[in-house]
Amino acid sequence: MNIKSNEARCTSCHAGYGWKGNDFDFADQTKVDCLVCHEQTGTYKKFPAGGGNPAPKSMVFKGNGKTYHPPDWNKVAQSVGRPTRKNCGTCHFFGGGGDGVKHGDLDSSMMKPNKTLDVHMGVDGQNFDCVRCHSTSLHNIAGRVYTTPASEHRKSLIQDDLASKITCESCHSSIPHKEDAKANDHTDKVACQSCHIPAFARVNPTKMRWDWSTAGKKKDGKPYTEKGEFGKPKYDTKKGDFVWAKNVMPEYFWFNGSIEHLTVKDTIDPGNTVRINLPVGSGDDPNSRIFPFKVHRGKLPYDKVNKNLVIPHLFPKGKDDKAAYWKGFNWGKAIAYGMEYAGLQYSGEYDFVETEYVFPSTHMVAPKENVVACIECHSRSEGRLAKLSGFYMPSRDRFRVLDTIGWIVVLGSLAGVLLHGLVRVFIPKDRKRG
Amino acid sequence: MQKNKMVNIYLYSRYERFWHWFQSALIIILLLTGFELHGTFSLFGFRSAVDVHNFVGLSWLILFAFFIFWLFTTGEFRQYIPTTRKMLAVVRYYSYGIFRGETHPVPKRRELKHNPLQRLVYLSLAALLLPIQMATGFLYWGYNSWPTWGLEWLSLPVIAFIHMAGAFAILSFLVVHIYMITTGHTISVHTKAMITGWEEVEEGTQIEDWEQKERKAPQAAS
Numbered sequence: 002m003n004i005k006s007n008e009a010r011c012t013s014c015h016a017g018y019g020w021k022g023n024d025f026d027f028a029d030q031t032k033v034d035c036l037v038c039h040e041q042t043g044t045y046k047k048f049p050a051g052g053g054n055p056a057p058k059s060m061v062f063k064g065n066g067k068t069y070h071p072p073d074w075n076k077v078a079q080s081v082g083r084p085t086r087k088n089c090g091t092c093h094f095f096g097g098g099g100d101g102v103k104h105g106d107l108d109s110s111m112m113k114p115n116k117t118l119d120v121h122m123g124v125d126g127q128n129f130d131c132v133r134c135h136s137t138s139l140h141n142i143a144g145r146v147y148t149t150p151a152s153e154h155r156k157s158l159i160q161d162d163l164a165s166k167i168t169c170e171s172c173h174s175s176i177p178h179k180e181d182a183k184a185n186d187h188t189d190k191v192a193c194q195s196c197h198i199p200a201f202a203r204v205n206p207t208k209m210r211w212d213w214s215t216a217g218k219k220k221d222g223k224p225y226t227e228k229g230e231f232g233k234p235k236y237d238t239k240k241g242d243f244v245w246a247k248n249v250m251p252e253y254f255w256f257n258g259s260i261e262h263l264t265v266k267d268t269i270d271p272g273n274t275v276r277i278n279l280p281v282g283s284g285d286d287p288n289s290r291i292f293p294f295k296v297h298r299g300k301l302p303y304d305k306v307n308k309n310l311v312i313p314h315l316f317p318k319g320k321d322d323k324a325a326y327w328k329g330f331n332w333g334k335a336i337a338y339g340m341e342y343a344g345l346q347y348s349g350e351y352d353f354v355e356t357e358y359v360f361p362s363t364h365m366v367a368p369k370e371n372v373v374a375c376i377e378c379h380s381r382s383e384g385r386l387a388k389l390s391g392f393y394m395p396s397r398d399r400f401r402v403l404d405t406i407g408w409i410v411v412l413g414s415l416a417g418v419l420l421h422g423l424v425r426v427f428i429p430k431d432r433k434r435g
Numbered sequence: 436m437q438k439n440k441m442v443n444i445y446l447y448s449r450y451e452r453f454w455h456w457f458q459s460a461l462i463i464i465l466l467l468t469g470f471e472l473h474g475t476f477s478l479f480g481f482r483s484a485v486d487v488h489n490f491v492g493l494s495w496l497i498l499f500a501f502f503i504f505w506l507f508t509t510g511e512f513r514q515y516i517p518t519t520r521k522m523l524a525v526v527r528y529y530s531y532g533i534f535r536g537e538t539h540p541v542p543k544r545r546e547l548k549h550n551p552l553q554r555l556v557y558l559s560l561a562a563l564l565l566p567i568q569m570a571t572g573f574l575y576w577g578y579n580s581w582p583t584w585g586l587e588w589l590s591l592p593v594i595a596f597i598h599m600a601g602a603f604a605i606l607s608f609l610v611v612h613i614y615m616i617t618t619g620h621t622i623s624v625h626t627k628a629m630i631t632g633w634e635e636v637e638e639g640t641q642i643e644d645w646e647q648k649e650r651k652a653p654q655a656a657s
Contacts, residue, residue, distance in 0.1 A: 183485055186579045375481040381474040393592040396474040396481065400596055407603030414607045418614035421529075425618075428534045 002213075002301070003265065006314040006342040012053040014092040020052035023342070036072075038088050039081040045072045050316065086112055086122070089131040102208045105201035105249055105295035106364040118204055120368045134167045143167045169193040183375075190392070192256070192290035196373045197366050200248045201295055206231040210244035211299040214353035217330040224330070239315075239327045241300075251293030251362050253389055255282035260359070265345060268308050274355045275301075275310070284391035291389065294359040301356045302332055306348030314339035441620075446543060446634040451511075454502055455629055461495045462605060469602050492572045499569060514549050515558045522551040533618060542636055560608065568601040 004011040012020045016027055018034040026032070034053060036045050048056040048069045056069035094100060094109050101108035116123030121134070135144040144167060169177075173193070178184040184196070201207065219225065219238055229235030233245040259281040269275045282289030303310050313335040317325035326335035332351055340347035378386045379396035386394065447455070468488040471478050479487060506512040524540035529552070532540070541550035549557060571594050574586070578594075581587050616625040620635070628634035 183482075189579060375485070376477075379472075379474075379481050393595055395472050395595065398592075398595075399473065400592075400599070403596060403599055403603075407600065407606075410603055411607045411610060414610045418611055422614065422617070424534055 002315070003312040003339070003343070005312045006339045007316040009052050009318065010050050010316040013047045013049050013051065014096070018053035036077060036081070037091065038084045040077045040088075041080040041082045041085065042073075042076055043087060045077045046070075084130070084132055086130055089135075097208070099208075101202060101205050103297070104360050104364075105207040105251075106198065106360075106362045108202070108205045108207060110204035111364060114204070114365075116368055117371070118365055118367075120366050122364075134171075136167055189287075190284075190291060192292040194361075194363050194366070195251075195253060195291050195293050197369075198251065198293055198362050198364075199367055199371060199373045200250050201293075201362050201365055202247050202249050203365060203367075204247075206233055206245040206247045207249065207295065208233075208243055209246045209249065209295075209297065210242070211240065211297070212242040212353075213302060214241060214300040216241035216326070217332070219330075238330070249295065250385065252296045252359075253291050253293055253386055254280040254359070255284055255286070255289045255389070255391070256280040256292035256294075256361070257282040257286055257289040260361075263310070265310050265312055265343070267310075269303060269310060269354065271303060271305075271308065271352070271354045274298075274357055275303075277301075277310075277356050277358045280359055280361070291386065293362040295362055297358045297360065299356050299358075300353040302336060302351045303354045304336075304346075304348050305350040305352045307346055310354075311336045311347060311351060312339040312343050312345070314342065441635050441637060443633045443635055444543075444545065445632055446545060446548060446628055447632045449632070450505060452629060452632055454498075454505075457498070458495070458502075461491055461498075462609070464491050465495070466602065466606055466609070473599065473602075489576055492569070492576065496569050496573060499565070514547075515554055515561060517554050517558055518551050520551060522555075525550050525552045529618075538620075538637065543634060556608075564601060564604055564608075567597065568605065571598040571601065 004015055004017075008017055008020045008025070012018065016033070017025060018032050019025075034047075037047065046055060046069055047053060048060060049062045049064055051057075055072050057071055059068055059070045061068050090107075090109065090112050093104070093107050094111060096103035096107070110118060111122060113124050114122050116126035121127050121129045135142050137143065170188075170193075175188045176185045177188070177193070187196075216237070216239060218236075224238035225236075226234050226238070227236040229243075229245070231245050231247065233243070235243050235245070237243070261279045261281055263269070263275065263277045263279075280292065280294065282292075301310060302313060313326050313332065314324055315326045315335065317328040323329040323331075324334045324338035326332065329335065333349070336351050337347055337349065373385065376384075376396075378384050379394065381397060381399075384397055386397065465488060467478060468484040468491070470476065471484040472481070472488060478484070506515075521541050528537060528540050539550070541547070543550075574581075574589065574594050575591075575598055577584065578591060581589055616629075617623075619625045620637075624635050
């Protein structure tokens with residue numbers, strides 16, 4: 002899914018403050034909302050479909066039935082300060098349109114977590130704010146992982162206290178464990194997060210699957226939603242089927258800090274699962290580490306003829322916007338509208354394809370008592386790293402031929418000596434020479 | 436049935452006996468923890484198995500240096516020089532004569548503790564198999580330091596393969612060795628010798644005087 006043609010809704014978080022039409026310049030850095038990050042009254046709220054603006058007058062948002070009031074500008078403006086978890090969390094805990102929809106390691110439980118959920122941010126412990134690690138220099142925020150390989154910045158603050166990117170190593174160094182601890186030998190290949198985040202979504206559930214292909218079903222001719230486990234929606238006429246999960250074990254990939262993204266202009270192979278983004282890295286790359294991810298799976302519409310993903314127009318621009326899927330519930334029209342709006346080719350034929358999207362897990366760092374145990378990876382089968390290839394790991398890996406020959410030799414020796422012994426015992430004594 | 440009179444000779448010095456049992460304990464611990472780390476079974480728990488295997492392996496490496504020192508300062512290394520003399524007779528004995536109740540073609544003496552077959556086996560063990568196992572084990576342990584040691588061209592799977600092959604060979608040796616110690620003229624005679632130092636051999640074997648002194652007549656002598 003894409004922001005294009007749905008800006009009015011998406012820009013309440015995504016860049017586009019003051020969006021009005023397609024000629025909005027998203028690169029213009031003066032169009033950044035200062036208050037959403039800096040105001041401290043907690044009363045500054047954007048109207049969900051206001052193009053990034055707060056409600057100009059008291060208004061009801063039909064999406065959730067809540068009334069949004071215009072902010073008390075004087076109070077809000079005078080409250081500005083260093084961003085708190087609430088400032089950041091307002092968007093980052095609710096990515097994808099709800100609590101825990103996108104990230105497995107960021108949701109509202111991180112607003113006031115305890116130490117067990119996050120050893121750094123726990124209010125009963127270090128009580129870090131987001132900006133403690135996501136430090137800034139002239140509003141450039143440290144910590145984005147997608148375009149810059151982290152390894153280039155994998156150094157401690159003692160080496161370079163102006164490092165633009167704060168990683169675990171920045172404070173803990175690359176030998177963070179007790180002297181001679183085997184764990185120190187792992188930091189060349191295994192990211193800290195892999196052992197120290199045994200599971201994500203440990204308090205609140207996170208969305209693991211989103212199947213858009215089933216959207217559009219109605220009850221008594223009306224759109225409906227159905228709640229499932231954890232009190233979370235499992236079906237929504239607008240959005241399709243969801244699967245939520247708690248305490249999810251991450252999936253692991255080699256990762257150098259960069260993620261490649263598929264765009265609507267890239268050709269896909271609908272016969273296979275389409276990986277919308279892909280962690281970059283490999284076992285041979287000294288800058289790559291084994292890193293934990295939430296893999297969000299789903300089904301998305303694509304162009305059957307041109308073989309690319311499409312941009313459906315979801316959010317209605319007005320009461321009569323029947324092309325919007327959330328009004329007309331017609332994928333064909335919504336896609337045609339969205340693609341034309343984005344200036345892209347659309348053949349007119351669509352279908353749905355299985356997709357995967359990865360989110361790196363780096364928050365919800367557990368206390369050291371709760372880390373992943375050796376055996377969870379170093380095991381013959383069903384270990385956490387069972388699927389990750391390209392390296393030799395003791396206990397998981399073996400050479401089948403060697404093991405077979407080895408045991409034949411050992412058991413053969415045993416059989417040989419037993420046979421020898423039996424013959425010695427059963428040859429009658431009187432046949433023995435004195 | 437005519438039987439030769441048995442006498443006791445002092446075969447294994449205190450250090451030899453200590454080293455034998457100590458090394459066997461190290462090897463058995465290394466085999467147990469090693470095969471656990473290989474994923475064959477679960478016994479100590481992976482983490483403890485790693486710690487024990489590393490500690491015991493490194494200790495063995497250091498102690499083995501003392502053994503080498505002892506071998507060369509005492510001249511005992513000569514017991515390991517391979518020979519083909521009487522080799523066929525020994526092979527024939529273990530594959531045939533032993534069943535007929537024949538006596539061993541190469542009886543033990545203080546300066547000839549190893550028969551030709553043993554010389555070959557123990558030389559392969561002490562000069563080849565165990566050092567290879569220690570070297571690959573040490574490299575395995577030092578995996579993270581390979582770049583510092585200028586060894587980044589090494590391959591972990593290759594080291595792991597050799598180390599694993601060595602483990603199977605040692606386990607196989609252990610099986611045969613434990614059986615072979617029962618092949619004396621009584622089942623326990625070899626074991627007892629390795630504990631007390633005194634081995635019961637048939638009279639008539641050439642024995643030097645000093646070997647029998649300061650030791651009272653053994654109880655078990657028939």
